[in-house]
Amino acid sequence: MPTQTRRAGGFLLWFAVLGGALAWALHLVLAWGVDELTCRSGNTSVGGIPIRGIVGAGVVVPALITLAALLLAWRGWRRATAARDDDDDPRMERTGMMLLIGMCANALFLSIIAAGGAAVLVLSPCQ
Secondary structure (H helix, E strand, O other), X not given: OOHHHHHHHHHHHHHHHHHHHHHHHHHHHHHHHHHHHHHHOOOOEEOOEEHHHHHHHHHHHXXXXXXXXXXXXXXXXXXXXXXXHXXXXXXXXXXXXXXXXXXXXXXXXXXXXXXXXXXHHHOOOOO
16 A cells, blocks of 8 residues: 555544544634634624624534544444454554544534534623
């Protein structure tokens, strides 16, 4: 297997497993952090952009990243399961287990981002 393919496969595997967690951290910084810092300074906008727009982007962008990681984990898990059925390679079993954990974790993080986003978008900023 070429080195570049191995590197890309490794990156995609780790993105499929940890993408939702990283997106949730991004959501916390963008949606909650920017809201708190902006309101503490007495403003309702950042650089002329209303706080609700920034908070909305802080919910939608991480949710899309998490959804991409979830779909990538699902697709990889299906391939690893099919490859494991054809060959008893222990690497495929580890990969399949990692991707299964990634699917579960990404589904959890997607629901956390959606619930947190609903709270941030429903409540008026700077209450």
